[in-house]
Structures are given as C-alpha cells and as structure tokens.
Amino acid sequence: MNRNPQLNAHGELQHLITLEGLSREILQGILDTAEPFAEVAEREVKKVPLLRGKSVFNLFFENSTRTRTTFEIAAKRLSADVINLNINTSSASKGESLLDTVDNLAAMQADMFVVRHASSGAPYLIAQHLAATGREHIHVVNAGDGRHAHPTQGLLDMYTIRHYKKDFTRLTVAVVGDVLHSRVARSQIHALRTLGVPEIRVIAPRTLLPSGVADMGVRVFQDMKEGLKGVDVVMMLRLQNERMQGALLPSPQEYFKYYGLTPDKLRLAKPDAIVMHPGPMNRGIEIDSAVADGSHSVILPQVTFGIAVRMAVMSMLAGS
Amino acid sequence: MKIHIRNGHVIDPANGIDRAADVFIAKGKIVGVTGGNPRGDGAAPPGFEANATIDATGCIVCPGLVDLSARLREPGFEYRATLESEMAAAAAGGVTSLACPPDTDPTLDEPGLVEMLKHRARLPEFAHVYPVGALTINLEGKRLTEMAELAEAGCIAFGQANTPVLDTQVLMRAMQYAATFGFSVWLQAQDPYLAKNGVAHDGEISARLGLAGIPVVAETIALATILHLARETGVRLHLTRISSADGIEMVAAARATGIDVTCDVAVHHLHLCDQDIGFFNPHARLDPPLRAAADRDALRAGLASGAINALCSDHTPVDDDAKQTPFDEAEPGATGLELLLPLTLKWAAEMQLPLATALARVTIDPARILGIGGGTLSAGAAADVCVFDPQAPARISRETLKSQGKNTPFLGQELKGRVRCTLIEGHLAYDGAFA
Numbered sequence: 241m242n243r244n245p246q247l248n249a250h251g252e253l254q255h256l257i258t259l260e261g262l263s264r265e266i267l268q269g270i271l272d273t274a275e276p277f278a279e280v281a282e283r284e285v286k287k288v289p290l291l292r293g294k295s296v297f298n299l300f301f302e303n304s305t306r307t308r309t310t311f312e313i314a315a316k317r318l319s320a321d322v323i324n325l326n327i328n329t330s331s332a333s334k335g336e337s338l339l340d341t342v343d344n345l346a347a348m349q350a351d352m353f354v355v356r357h358a359s360s361g362a363p364y365l366i367a368q369h370l371a372a373t374g375r376e377h378i379h380v381v382n383a384g385d386g387r388h389a390h391p392t393q394g395l396l397d398m399y400t401i402r403h404y405k406k407d408f409t410r411l412t413v414a415v416v417g418d419v420l421h422s423r424v425a426r427s428q429i430h431a432l433r434t435l436g437v438p439e440i441r442v443i444a445p446r447t448l449l450p451s452g453v454a455d456m457g458v459r460v461f462q463d464m465k466e467g468l469k470g471v472d473v474v475m476m477l478r479l480q481n482e483r484m485q486g487a488l489l490p491s492p493q494e495y496f497k498y499y500g501l502t503p504d505k506l507r508l509a510k511p512d513a514i515v516m517h518p519g520p521m522n523r524g525i526e527i528d529s530a531v532a533d534g535s536h537s538v539i540l541p542q543v544t545f546g547i548a549v550r551m552a553v554m555s556m557l558a559g560s
Numbered sequence: 561m562k563i564h565i566r567n568g569h570v571i572d573p574a575n576g577i578d579r580a581a582d583v584f585i586a587k588g589k590i591v592g593v594t595g596g597n598p599r600g601d602g603a604a605p606p607g608f609e610a611n612a613t614i615d616a617t618g619c620i621v622c623p624g625l626v627d628l629s630a631r632l633r634e635p636g637f638e639y640r641a642t643l644e645s646e647m648a649a650a651a652a653g654g655v656t657s658l659a660c661p662p663d664t665d666p667t668l669d670e671p672g673l674v675e676m677l678k679h680r681a682r683l684p685e686f687a688h689v690y691p692v693g694a695l696t697i698n699l700e701g702k703r704l705t706e707m708a709e710l711a712e713a714g715c716i717a718f719g720q721a722n723t724p725v726l727d728t729q730v731l732m733r734a735m736q737y738a739a740t741f742g743f744s745v746w747l748q749a750q751d752p753y754l755a756k757n758g759v760a761h762d763g764e765i766s767a768r769l770g771l772a773g774i775p776v777v778a779e780t781i782a783l784a785t786i787l788h789l790a791r792e793t794g795v796r797l798h799l800t801r802i803s804s805a806d807g808i809e810m811v812a813a814a815r816a817t818g819i820d821v822t823c824d825v826a827v828h829h830l831h832l833c834d835q836d837i838g839f840f841n842p843h844a845r846l847d848p849p850l851r852a853a854a855d856r857d858a859l860r861a862g863l864a865s866g867a868i869n870a871l872c873s874d875h876t877p878v879d880d881d882a883k884q885t886p887f888d889e890a891e892p893g894a895t896g897l898e899l900l901l902p903l904t905l906k907w908a909a910e911m912q913l914p915l916a917t918a919l920a921r922v923t924i925d926p927a928r929i930l931g932i933g934g935g936t937l938s939a940g941a942a943a944d945v946c947v948f949d950p951q952a953p954a955r956i957s958r959e960t961l962k963s964q965g966k967n968t969p970f971l972g973q974e975l976k977g978r979v980r981c982t983l984i985e986g987h988l989a990y991d992g993a994f995a
Contacts, residue, residue: 245839260768339884359886360770361840368839369884386888387770426770451775452767 245367248376255380256553257363258389260430267434271399274545274552280317281547290559291320294351298324300383301338301357306519307383307393310543311354314550318559320351338362339369346370352379352558360386360423379557387421392553393518394427396546398435400538401473403545404514408435414467414509415458416443417477417499417526420450424518425477433457443467444499447488464499468508474536476501476517479526492525502528506536514538561611561986562586564604568616568947572623573920574936583621584608585943588985592939616947619980622919624656624687624944626926626935628824628872629800630897632689633964634680635673636665641877641964643680646897649963650687651990653898654946654979655873657927657934658687662694663721669694669705671713678714685989688944690716690930692746695734701725704734708741716930717798719746722847726752728785735793744796744931747786749807750848754778759888761851765834771888774849776804783807787814790821798929799823802868803848805858812867822929825859826874827903828894832856832969842883842890843969846874863921864911870926871907873900877965895965901946902954902975909976915950943986952978 244261248254253266280286296315298308308324315322327341338357345353355363363382370378384390398408405411413432419425419442432440433456442453443461454460461467468474484492501515515527515536523529532539563585570581570593581595584605592605604610630650633641650658660677662668668677674691681689693715697703707718718738725731738745755778760766762773783799787810790797802808802823811823828846833856837844844850862868876893883890900922908918927935934944954975958966982990 337881337885357886359888361888362886364839365842365884365886385770386886387772389770423770426768450767451762451773452764455764456768 245364245371253556254376255363255367256391256557257367257380257382258430259391259394259427259434260389262434264434264436267395267398267431270395270549270552270556271402273556274399274548277548277551278545280551281544286317287319288317289319290555291315291318294320294558295349296320296322296352296354296554297345297350298322299327299345299353299355300325301327301355301362302384303328304356304384306543307356310546311383311550314547315554317547318551318555320554338365342366342369346375346378350378352381352554354381354383355385356383357385360388362386381553381557384423387423387426389427390423391427392546392550393424394431395553396542396549397428397475397516397518398431399545399549400516400542401514403541404538405472408432408437411437411472412439412441412470413437413473413475414441414443414471415475415477416464416467416501418448418479418483419444419453419477420448421480421483422477428475429456429458441467441471445489464505465508468505471509472513474501474506474509474513474515476515476527478518478520479522484525496525500524500526500528501531503530503534506531516542519543562608563612563614563943563983563986564610565614565616565621565945565947568619568621570621570937571916571919572937573916574623574924575938577937578914578916583937583945585945585983585986588943588987590937590939590941590943593937614947614981616980619947619949620915621945621947623923623935623937624946624982624984625654625900625922626930627655627658627875627897627900627922628870628926628929629826630655630658630660630873630875631663631877632660633877634664634677640879643686645962645964646875646877647681647686649897649961651685651982651984652962652979654901654948654982655897656687656944656946656982656984657690657930657932659690659692659716659930661692661721662719663699663723667694667699668692668715669697671706671709674710674713674715684987685984687984688934690932692717692719694718695720695738695745696725696730699723701727701730704737707738707743711741711743716932717744717746719800720748722748722750724750724752724782728789732789732793735789735795739793739795742796744798746798746800748800748848749779749782749786750774751778751782754781759845759849760837761834761849763834763852765837769837769840776806776851779804779807779848780810783810787819787821791817791819794820797821801826801829801848801874802859803829803851804855808858808862808867822869824870824872824926824929825863825868827871827896827900828874828969829856830860830863830871830907831903836969837887840887841969842885842887843894843967843971845887845890845892846894847892860907860911863907864913864917870929871904871921872926873897875963877963878967880966883967894968895961895963896968897963898961899956899968899970899975901948901979902977905950905977906975943983945983947980948977949980950977952976954978
C-alpha cells in the first residue's frame with residue numbers, strides 16, 4: 241500500500257480518489273483537458289465519442305442531485321452509457337455489503353464507477369478490492385466520500401479560479417465555513433497548495449475546524465473580517481442543516497451574523513474578488529442573496545465548468 | 561512424564577536467570593533449572609530420568625507468555641472465533657495463560673457462564689484461562705454483578721472491557737464493593753462523549769483523511785475520574801490499554817501519591833501510530849485508536865522503564881466481513897496472540913533492551929497483575945514454558961495464522977522470533993517442529 245493507489249505503475253491516473261499527492265502537472269493536465277470540453281457545451285451537438293461503448297455506473301450511496309446530474313451529463317456528452325444507482329443506506333440494511341454491491345455491478349461489465357459514500361475512504365476500499373480481484377481496469381471516480389475528498393469539485397473550483405484569475409501563484413484565497421465536516425474544503429486546500437497559491441486562509445469558529453487544520457498549510461482565522469482582508473477568492477462552504485443548532489453552533493442567525501458572507505464583509509476583499517460556493521446554498525445562513533446573485537459571484541459558472549472538468553477526468557481515465 | 565529441555569538459553573526474569581541452562585520438568589511442574597557453564601548440559605537433579613528431551617539449541621527457554629487480554633469470542637461470537645481456534649493460536653504464540661475480557665454475548669456477568677467457559681477451556685493443550693468478570697450487569701454500568709460468586713466461579717478481576725461506566729456513582733460503588741472483597745478492577749479510560757463517533761486519533765492525520773477524531777483528553781479526563789475514585793475507595797486498580805503520553809504521566813503521578821494502580825499497553829500501540837492508517841487501512845482501526853508518533857514513542861519508553869507494567873496482545877479476532885468495509889464502519893481490533901512474542905522481540909531490539917527486561921513484561925509482570933502464580937520457572941511452579949528461536953523468521957499471513965481472525969496490520973510482513981514449542985503444565989501444547 242505504499243504506492244498511491246490512484247496511480248498506475250507508470251504514475252498515471254488510474255482512479256481519481258483525492259487530489260492529495262497528485263502533482264501540479266497532473267492537476268494542470270486535467271484543467272487543460274477541460275478547456276476544449278467547455279467549448280463542446282457551446283456547440284449545437286454537444287457530444288464527442290470518447291467514451292462510446294463504455295458503461296459508467298453512478299453509484300450513489302448518499303443522496304445528491306447536482307453532483308450526480310453533472311456526472312451524468314458529462315458521461316453522456318462523452319457518449320458513454322450511464323446507469324444511475326441510488327443505493328442510499330437501505331441496501332446496507334438489507335444486508336448487502338458495499339463490496340458485494342461492487343462485485344455485482346462489476347459483473348455487469350462496468351468500465352467506471354462514480355462513487356459517492358458517507359464514509360471517508362470508501363472509494364479506496366473499492367479501488368483496492370477491484371485491484372485485489374484482478375479488475376483494476378474498472379476506474380473509480382470519487383464523487384465525494386465522507387469528510388475526506390471531493391476531487392472533481394476541487395478541480396472545477398481550480399478551473400474557475402484559473403478562468404478568472406489566470407495565475408495561482410499571486411493569489412490569496414479564503415475558505416470559509418464548516419471545514420471540519422467538508423470534503424470540499426480538503427480537496428480545495430490540497431489543490432490550492434499544489435498549484436502554488438501562496439496564502440490559503442480558512443475562516444471558521446473553532447467548533448467547525450479540525451484540530452490538525454494548521455498542519456494542512458493554511459492560516460487560520462476566527463475573525464471573518466480579518467480573514468477576508470485583501471483576498472482574491474472567497475470560497476464559501478455549505479453548512480449542513482443538522483449542524484446549525486446544537487453543540488457546534490448556537491443558531492443559524494448567530495452564524496450568519498459572524499460568518500455569513502454579506503456585501504459589507506465582502507468589501508474587505510480585493511475589489512475584483514470572486515465568490516464561489518459548491519452548492520446547494522443556504523441563503524441567509526452562510527451567504528447573503530445580495531452576494532450570491534451579485535457581480536462578484538461566479539457560482540453558476542462553477543456549475544457549467546463542472547461538467548467540462550468531469551468530462552476531462554472521465555475521458556483521461558477511460559478514453560480510448 | 562519427565563522432560564529435559566537441553567542446550568537452550570534460559571531467561572526467567574522473575575528469578576534473575578539469563579544464561580545457558582537446562583530445564584527439568586516432572587509431573588507438570590518445574591523441577592529445576594541447572595547449568596550455566598558455557599557448554600554442556602546442566603546436571604539433572606538426583607534421580608531424574610527424562611522420558612522426553614527437547615533440544616533447544618539456539619533457542620531461548622522462558623516462562624510461557626501471560627497475556628492480559630485475549631478475546632476468545634465464546635460465548636456468542638463463534639463465527640468470529642472459537643475456543644479451539646484461539647487456543648491453537650495461543651499455543652502457537654507461546655502464550656500459556658490469558659485473561660479474557662467480559663465482552664462476550666452474553667457478557668460474563670453470571671457465574672454459570674464463567675464456569676462453562678472454564679470447563680470448556682480445561683483441555684491440557686489449552687492455555688490457562690482467567691476470565692475477567694463483568695463489573696456491572698451486561699456491562700451497562702447500572703447494577704453490580706455478583707462479584708463474590710463470580711470470583712468463586714473463576715473470575716480473577718472485574719472490568720468493563722471497552723464499555724465505560726457513565727454513572728460515576730455506580731463506578732464508585734462498584735469499586736467500593738470490589739475493594740470489600742479485595743478484588744481488582746480493570747478499566748479502560750475513554751470518555752464516551754469526547755470519543756463519540758470518533759474512529760481515529762484526533763490530530764493531523766484524522767484532519768487530513770476526514771476521519772472523526774478521538775482526542776487525547778478523552779483518555780485523560782476518564783483517567784482523572786477513575787484515579788480519583790480509586791484513591792477514594794482504595795480499590796486495586798488496573799488500567800487497560802493506555803494510549804497516550806499524557807495518560808502515562810497521569811498514571812505515574814497517581815502511583816507516586818500512593819494509589820494502588822498498574823497499567824498495560826497493547827502490542828500494536830508500541831509499533832504503530834495514526835500515520836499507519838495509510839490509505840484508510842481498516843486493520844489499523846483499533847480501540848483505543850493508534851495515536852500520534854510521539855505517543856507511540858512514549859509508550860515504548862514507558863514500557864521499558866516500567867511506568868507501564870505489562871504488554872498484552874489485546875487479541876481481537878474480527879471476521880473479514882466486519883473489516884472489509886470503509887474505515888469508519890470497520891469493527892475495531894486486531895488479532896494478536898501469535899504476534900505478541902515477535903512484536904515484543906521487535907520492540908526490545910529497537911529499544912536495545914535486555915531480552916530479560918522485555919520478556920518480564922509478558923511473563924512475570926502480567927502474572928503479578930493477574931495475581932496468579934505463573935510467569936516463572938521457579939521450582940515447583942507449573943511447567944508453562946515457551947521455547948523460541950529469536951532469529952527465525954515468522955511470516956504473518958492468512959495461511960500461517962492459526963487464529964480465526966486474520967485481521968492484523970502486520971499481515972504480509974515477516975517478523976523475527978518463532979515459537980519452537982509450548983508446554984502447558986508439562987504438556988506439549990504446540991510443537992513447531994511439525995508446523
């Protein structure tokens with residue numbers, strides 16, 4: 241298990257499970273590959289035949305509409321056959337284990353699994369199981385696992401930043417919100433570091449920060465106004481409903497007051513700062529509508545770019 | 561049956577023996593250890609005529625290992641392991657005495673269950689089994705068990721396995737009641753609230769991997785509670801599976817103020833830390849969690865100095881289905897009976913410790929905590945003996961492990977130290993020559 245399990249023996253991407261440990265060349269290669277796919281979306285016929293005849297299984301053990309849909313669109317634009325499976329937790333209660341499910345679907349001649357799972361590391365387990373059973377030709381794409389990683393989200397965020405800001409090596413980027421529970425934040429931080437962003441800030445109350453967060457190469461701010469000063473990019477994180485009241489936070493109102501992104505707070509950032517959010521947004525909790533719909537917001541372009549980035553990842557893994 | 565173990569190097573830490581010598585056994589008991597001249601057999605005791613000879617050339621001859629925690633999974637979890645499979649593992653690992661925690665199903669809270677376990681474990685090739693009785697009924701932390709009855713049935717101490725007693729009033733009364741009869745109470749220190757949902761040490765690795773953390777304060781806060789209650793009640797306290805540097809310091813400080821407390825560490829925690837979780841290896845999911853490298857180093861040093869009294873396998877066989885899952889869903893625990901000796905030797909070699917010091921931590925020291933007579937080669941003691949080749953490679957694989965649990969982070973590795981034979985009361989329980 242010393243070799244990064246998502247790389248093959250030649251150091252090429254076999255699976256996409258996390259952005260951690262991937263080189264700048266690999267990350268830039270994915271972003272470069274995504275560029276022409278963004279143009280495909282502008283055409284009248286939005287299809288290319290790169291995955292013709294391949295079967296992509298969307299394996300969602302946790303609910304998601306947006307991510308699953310964008311993966312589905314991406315695969316279809318690459319001419320793949322797409323099968324959507326919402327397995328939820330009910331299959332576990334029926335007694336079928338994760339690996340049994342995987343074995344059954346692999347027997348249906350899958351070429352790629354796009355996996356979302358509530359447990360951190362689940363895609364590794366699947367990739368290792370496929371390798372151990374001689375089916376390493378089936379690719380695994382992580383569509384979000386627990387708190388661990390959401391690599392295609394991280395990549396589409398990098399694509400968005402590059403689109404608007406060009407050069408990563410002069411930027412100050414702030415990640416704001418529930419870092420503790422966020423797979424998105426972890427993927428963003430790894431990618432920003434690899435791509436050479438000199439200052440990465442995280443802004444959150446202590447209850448929403450993992451204790452080892454400073455070891456990830458970020459500057460930690462508890463005061464949002466301090467943290468936003470002079471930043472080029474503000475990346476907001478979603479706050480899950482169940483975390484708004486209880487032992488982590490007292491109330492959504494207080495959270496919005498101190499950590500919600502309002503026009504006032506945004507004025508502390510650079511005048512040309514962009515505002516991002518992985519969606520779905522909680523308006524009035526982590527972000528003010530005036531910001532979400534305002535001139536700094538690139539939230540909808542993120543969604544569009546997400547399709548191109550996912551096309552790039554799938555074609556690089558399984559393209560003929 | 562009279563047995564002569566010849567040409568070996570005898571290490572009996574309790575008696576300060578560490579030299580070339582021969583061991584003589586009759587009627588299941590040690591008759592004597594003689595010799596010590598650089599070459600040549602020790603003289604047999606007068607009138608001793610062996611019917612069997614074991615040639616221990618190149619081997620260490622030591623007391624059979626005493627393991628403070630081995631889950632045999634009976635009753636209740638026979639699909640994970642059976643007495644037969646785990647006793648074979650014990651003998652193959654040189655373990656001749658073991659304590660089993662009460663977290664069976666049903667839990668060891670009834671004298672009948674304990675009697676049944678003792679009865680089932682009575683075969684001559686089986687290690688001596690010392691059940692730790694449940695401190696509270698069904699380990700629920702509400703009602704005391706019939707400790708005196710359970711002790712008569714064979715329990716040597718009372719504990720909660722990994723389940724904490726939430727109600728401190730119940731815990732205090734359980735300690736008072738145990739102290740009334742002079743029984744030891746064995747507890748694992750982990751605050752269940754601070755550990756809630758946690759699956760890994762709270763630190764850099766858990767932050768990076770996105771695993772819910774168990775902070776060190778979960779151990780130290782529980783330790784503070786337990787140690788205060790031990791002082792108050794005067795109970796003889798044994799703390800199981802210390803995992804952190806802070807925890808070791810607290811136990812040492814408590815001992816310095818006169819609290820009657822001992823503690824142990826699991827063998828995995830001497831060699832591994834949270835970094836060994838790697839890419840979410842479910843075999844590294846343990847309870848308590850593998851902590852930071854600095855904690856591991858403190859555990860290694862603490863065991864060497866004696867601040868930690870004993871080393872145990874914390875043997876926990878888990879079936880594949882419960883391990884081949886995402887990390888946070890995997891059942892904690894690792895198989896350990898067959899790794900205890902090689903991992904003890906590895907620790908000793910890496911710390912440059914005398915073998916006698918290292919072996920004391922798995923023989924006489926745990927025997928004293930158990931309050932049994934074993935762990936020595938004294939004349940008249942039960943002939944529980946382990947003969948091992950410290951240099952022979954031991955491959956840890958699914959095929960070589962006799963335990964039904966193949967769950968170990970060391971799977972696929974080659975360690976040094978292989979048991980050549982194990983005697984239990986003079987009975988040849990394991991013969992590695994044919995293994």
